[in-house]
Amino acid sequence: MTTQSTTILKVLNILSWITFVGLCVKAGMLLCYYIMAMYINPMGAKNLALNLDLSHLHAYDIIDYSILVGCMIAITVLEALLFYCLIQIFLKINMVSPFSETIGQLIKRMSIFSLFVGLLSEVAVGYAGKFIALKLNLPNLTEHIGLGDAFLFFAGILYFISLLFARGIELQQENELII
Incomplete structure (x- = not known):
């Protein structure tokens, strides 16, 4: 592998x-602000995290406030798990023979996490739409919920890549048996 490819992989890993x-920090902040808004100071919902104001809700x-914040926390945790799988791929990949069961399983797991993020984002957007129709002010909400359709598309691509990886594993094993 060239030096340029190695450098790019290191940058992507970082x-x-x-x-x-x-x-992880965002999920922790959302959880802490939620607990604070629920049990300590209800005005904590005014500045939930990262310029998110759900005080009207x-x-x-x-x-409804708890359900929407719970969805946002779950989405953020699933996104973090998605990147954790990517980190695991960077740690475990062998560029000499890249097709391994471990990498294939990690890619499949990434597609599942992407699918759940996409579905949960779509559900949360639909759920928040109910409150927007009631003219409740929910600024910056879509920034924190995410783009569900993009994650659904990403899940499909990752699933296709996992199928290609499974085929690559088969070919690599056949090649090892021939040699």
């Missing part, structure tokens, strides 16, 4: 770590 840590209905 960026994956940064994104993973950032998503908190005042409207606490259960």
Whole structure:
């Protein structure tokens, strides 16, 4: 493998770590602000995290507020797990014979996490649409829920790649038996 490819893989690994840590921090912030808004100070919903104001929803209905924040936390955790799988791929891949069961399983797991992120994002957007129709002010909500359709498309691509990887594993094993 060339030096340029190695450098690019190292940079991607570092960026994956940064994104993973950032998503873990975001999930922790959302959880802490949620607990604070529910049990300590209801005004904590005004600045939930990262310029997200759900105080109108908190005042409207606490259960709906809890469901929406729970969806956002779950989405963020699933995104973090997606990047954790990517980090595991960087740690375990062998560029001499890249087709291994472990890498194939990690790619399949990434497609499952992407599918769940996409589905949960679509559900959360639909659920939030109910409150937007009621004219509740929910600024910056779509930034935190994410783009479900993009993750669904990504899940399909990753699943296709996992199928290609499975075929590559078969060919690699056949090649090893011939030699």
